[in-house]
Amino acid sequence: MARKTVEGSFAVAEAVKNCEPDVAACYPITPSTHVAEELASFYANGEIKAYIATEAELSSMSACIGASAAGSRTVTVTSSQGMALMHEAVYNAAGMRLPIVMIVGNRSLSAPLNIWNDWQDSVTERDSGWIQIYCENGQEATDAVPQAFKIAEAVSLPVMVCFDGFYITHAVEPIDVPSLEEVKKFLPPFRPAVKLDPKNPMSMGEYAFPAHYQLFRDDLQKDMVASEKKVKEIHDEYAKMFGRSYGSGVLEEYRSQDAESVLVSMGSVCGNAKEAVDQLRAKGEKVGLVRLRLLRPFPYAAVAKALEGKKIVGVFEKSYSLGALPPLYGEVLAAAADLKSRPVISSFVGGLGGKDVTVGNVLELYGKMKQGKKLVEWV
Amino acid sequence: MAEYEPLFSAGHTACAGCPMPVIFRHILDITGPDVVVVNATSCSEIISSAYPRTAWRVPYVHSLFENTPAVASGVANALRAQGNDHTKVIIFAGDGSTYDIGFGALSGMLERNEDVLYVCYDNEAYMNTGVQRSGATPFGARTTTSPVGRVHHGKEIFKKPIVDIVAAHKIPYAASASIGYHADLAAKVRKALPMKGSRFIDVLSPCVPGWGIDSAITIELAKMAVDCGIWKLVEYENGNFKLNLKPGQRRPVKDYLSKQARFKHLTEQDVAKIQAQVDEEWKKY
Amino acid sequence: MLLPIAKPGTSRENKTGSWRSQRPETDTKKCVKCGMCELFCPEPCITGVEMGKKPQERSFPKTDYDYCKGCGVCANVCPVKCIKMVPEEK
Incomplete structure (x- = not known):
């Protein structure tokens, strides 16, 4: 190597x-x-x-x-x-x-x-x-x-x-x-x-x-x-x-096990999201990140398990389904459907066409998630 | 002697009288079993390879309608990469995929001079989907998308000169043939097969429902098309053009046109126009 | 795993002879064993002429009615017109 x-x-x-x-x-x-x-x-x-x-x-x-x-x-x-x-x-x-x-x-x-x-x-x-x-x-x-x-x-x-x-x-x-x-x-x-x-x-x-x-x-x-x-x-x-691993191979839970508020996303933006999590954790906020590695097949059970017991979930994606809910959001909703206590799940879409998504933007997301359900809010 | 087992089997579901299976069988008789056939979506695919059966006794792959030259490029490159320098790769495709929807992929394959023999069985329209006009449909022919109406009467433009276009890619071999002249077709396949690089043969293949003809006369018509000069047997070998057959006395095109329902609407003047066009072309030779 | 594949030559399970409305019958008194019918049979369901042999060593064509669709190409290409298309209905 x-x-x-x-x-x-x-x-x-x-x-x-x-x-x-x-x-x-x-x-x-x-x-x-x-x-x-x-x-x-x-x-x-x-x-x-x-x-x-x-x-x-x-x-x-x-x-x-x-x-x-x-x-x-x-x-x-x-x-x-x-x-x-x-x-x-x-x-x-x-x-x-x-x-x-x-x-x-x-x-x-x-x-x-x-x-x-x-x-x-x-x-x-x-x-x-x-x-x-x-x-x-x-x-x-x-x-x-x-x-x-x-x-x-x-x-x-x-x-x-x-x-x-x-x-x-x-x-x-x-x-x-x-x-x-x-x-x-x-x-x-x-x-x-x-x-x-x-x-x-x-x-x-x-x-x-x-x-x-x-x-x-x-x-x-x-x-x-x-x-x-x-x-x-x-x-x-x-x-x-x-000697290198990426969560379970289907998703990675970053400081999310004991979190109350969790962001779900994929790809490079998760680098910034991890930085945002670290900053919020330093302030004592119980936040975490679930980074999906596998979109297909969609790991419904693994996602459900990762979201179990969470109060607040936000899904951030750089994808869109015109005329419908964003695809990743739809999958996360489905995954969480059978949880005993379902978290409030918000949808955020952004970064389309290269629009920058900064650590600051992700920090804002965690703030917005706490205010109640957001449906397809643009970042 | 063991019973002759053709590499394209009976039990295929081509229309009665369709000469396309004859073209395949004659060509595979020459290639033998050390060949991979790549087939475009077409009548030939539907009639030969409906799951769970197949008429092919050689390795065969069908992918899509317009991508056959690219699939064959992949097969040829894979075989060579595996160290196999003997197995021939042959495409069987109709005129729809060759002249029209797969034309970009064909040009790409020819430009790369992939080691593939491309055989177009040319029945001069989209027959699989019920006789719609293609770039290979001849002037005057009625199809469901070049219908005979009050204002427009069949296809109003001439057939794409595919062999000339293919030959312009400077590949080693490009030819036209007709199943009515089977010895000429066989000679061309024998010549093209051992060559390296892209080779192309466009074979006239009369269609019973598409042309509106009796199932018994498909081979006869394939011969007549040549005898009246509407279909020429030509080849470009390393760029050198050759006319393979010059009829001593060309039959009138009327003999050929009058046997087919797709030309039934043509007036005396229309037929005269087609005859004049054929006569004009033959002045070159 | 289900693959969209098939074993070679399995189309022979399709007995396309059931499509036929007329059958070719060869008059062996007139047949010259040229093999044109075999050469151009679209199925192919005509065999046995063995065109590779000298004309005097060849056999008469045999039609496999399991596959013959009754197209009439054989009768049409026959140079001595010894094949007759006979209606199937009785």
């Missing part, structure tokens, strides 16, 4: 390379461009066997589908409009049960056009059948990569590693990048049960009539729900081997 002071994108790209994918298929898009560029450099140096410079993101995901069906470990990188353009193939990859890993530098969706961070791109794809891991910093994103491949290949489901555009993709931090040899010990070679093989000529991507289609979707749902356990297991295994 080598500690480097590098941009998040570079560390993540190196982690991808050390997972030895056969094929990377990418189309550059801000703010995840540096990951794609770095993978192209690895290819140029012979460290990745194939790099397909596609003509559009839809083709990146499609090339991953082909490569994965052919039995290769495969990866793509995207953000924002790129993911929106991929949409059809994103669903298709999950339905075909292909363990593709997608690195997502989270960014807003147009219009208006905006290149900065929020989570609307990957949150919009939450129903697609992809496991989604949201990372707080460059180190976590780097560590999530080998875990993502291992999870994907263990449960035959694709995985997104989501990290905030610019805040993490472009932030230079000291990061420990697991080496090729270390990753080899953690991540076994990809050996799919079925692949495109002339010696065993199966047909993949079949068409399904009404008698079968729903059976496939039901099976996918059950396996998605069951994958939460695997996400935890593999996180724990990684933690044991590399």
Whole structure:
């Protein structure tokens, strides 16, 4: 393991390379461009066997589908409009049960056009059948990569590693990048049960009539729900081997066990939230943070447990569902629905299109939560 | 001798008389089993691979309608990355995905010169969804989205010259063929198959319901299209153009058009216009 | 785990011969064993001519009525017109 002071994108790209994918298929898009560029450099140096410079993101995901069906470990990188353009193939990859890993530098969706961070791109794809891991910093994103491949290949489901555009993709931090040899010990070679093989000529991507289609979707749902356990297991295994852990692997409880007032959020903003918690704790306020790491499958039981006995809960998210309650808020409400004494749960949305969310903003949130239920208050 | 087992099996659910399965079978007879087929959403996908059955005896993958060239790029790159330099990758796609919705992905694949043989079975409209016009629908043809009305009479623009467009990408091989001239098709597949890089063959495949024809005459019409000069057998081999067949005496296009309900509405003048257009094109050769 | 996959050649479980409203019948007195019917049969359900052999060593075409949809392509491409399409109804 080598500690480097590098941009998040570079560390993540190196982690991808050390997972030895056969094929990377990418189309550059801000703010995840540096990951794609770095993978192209690895290819140029012979460290990745194939790099397909596609003509559009839809083709990146499609090339991953082909490569994965052919039995290769495969990866793509995207953000924002790129993911929106991929949409059809994103669903298709999950339905075909292909363990593709997608690195997502989270960014807003147009219009208006905006290149900065929020989570609307990957949150919009939450129903697609992809496991989604949201990372707080460059180190976590780097560590999530080998875990993502291992999870994907263990449960035959694709995985997104989501990290905030610019805040993490472009932030230079000291990061420990697991080496090729270390990753080899953690991540076994990809050996799919079925692949495109002339010696065993199966047909993949079949068409399904009404008698079968729903059976496939039901099976996918059950396996998605069951994958939460695997996400935890593999996180724990990684933690044991590399000495770094992120809560339980599905969520992290930061000074929240004895808290009365808890904020729930994801991603890089949790760095500021932790600072706010520390400041309030120093003043004697019983506050804490629950940082979700896994948005899909949604860890309902773990969230319920983390919120048990709390009086006040606020959900802060950089995502929105126009015409409805914000997605993360809706999930937290559902998770808390069966608690014996339900906390007052407020919804806050902010940071859209890169609008800065400071420690001061988070401190204000804790103040507002105490005043009673807030519904979709903008930050 | 063991019973011949085609690599595209009976029991597929193509319409009676559809020549598309004949195209697949003839091509797979040449490739043999060391091949991966990548299929676009199309009639061919629906009739061949409805769960839990399949007509394919070779490894086969279908993903979506417009992304087949990219999927095949992924397959080809994966096989080569795995050290497999022998298994051929073949696309079977219809004209809808080739000429229209997958055209960007096709161009990308050709620009990268991916090691893929692309076969378009060209039935000149979106037949799978009930005969809507495509970029491959010829001038004058009636489809459900180029209907014959009081003002407009069938498709009013000419077919996209796909082979020329594909060849302009400077790939090693691009050709047109017709299932009515099976030996020419076989020769082209034999020539293209061992080449490295992108190869493309557009094969005319008459459609029983889409063209409004008797199921018995699909092969006959595929031949007649060539004999009247409406469909040319050509190839670009490393950029060098060749006309593969020049009919000594071209049959009148009327013979071909009059057998098809999609051209039933054409007036004498319309037919004369199409004939004149074909005559004009043949002046080049 | 349920995968949308299938085993090779399983389409043969679909007996598409049930679609047929007319059946091809070959007059072996006229048949020259050229193999055109076999070559262009869309299913394929015509076999046995063995076109790889010399004409005198070939056999007459055999039609597998389990799969024949009765399209009539064989009758149409036959150069000596020895295949007749006969209605299925009695």
